[in-house]
Amino acid sequence: MRDVTIEAVSPEVMAEAINTVDIVEFHKAVGYLSMWAIVGGSYPKLSIWVDRECDLNAIYRKENGDVGYVIGAVWHDDSRTYSFHS
Numbered sequence: 001m002r003d004v005t006i007e008a009v010s011p012e013v014m015a016e017a018i019n020t021v022d023i024v025e026f027h028k029a030v031g032y033l034s035m036w037a038i039v040g041g042s043y044p045k046l047s048i049w050v051d052r053e054c055d056l057n058a059i060y061r062k063e064n065g066d067v068g069y070v071i072g073a074v075w076h077d078d079s080r081t082y083s084f085h086s
Contacts, residue, residue, distance in 0.1 A: 004034055008050040017054040022080050026054075029073040029082040033058040036071065043068050056082070 008014035018026065030048060033056060037046040043060035050056055056073035073082040 002037060002044055002046065004037070004046045004048070006030065006048045006050070009052060013052055014050055016052075017050045021054045021075050025075075025081055029056055029084075032084065033071060033073060036060070 037043045045061035047059045054075045058071045060069040062068045071086045
C-alpha cells in the first residue's frame, strides 16, 4: 500500500497553481511523480508539495520515515511544461 499526500502552501496557492499552469501538464507531472514512488525505488510514502511558483516537490520516504529520494518538478512558463530534477 502507498500513502500519497498532495499539499500546497494554502488552498489559495493550489487554486493559483491550477489556474497558472497547463492543467494537463500538471496532471502529467503529478502522475510521473506518483508512479516514480512505485517503479523508482518502491517507496511506500510520498508527499508532493505545490509551492507559490507552481513547482512540485516530491519527497519519497522509506517505511521507517527516513527520506529515500527527492524529485522537483519545475514549471517553465515559456515552454508551458515541467522539467524534473533530483
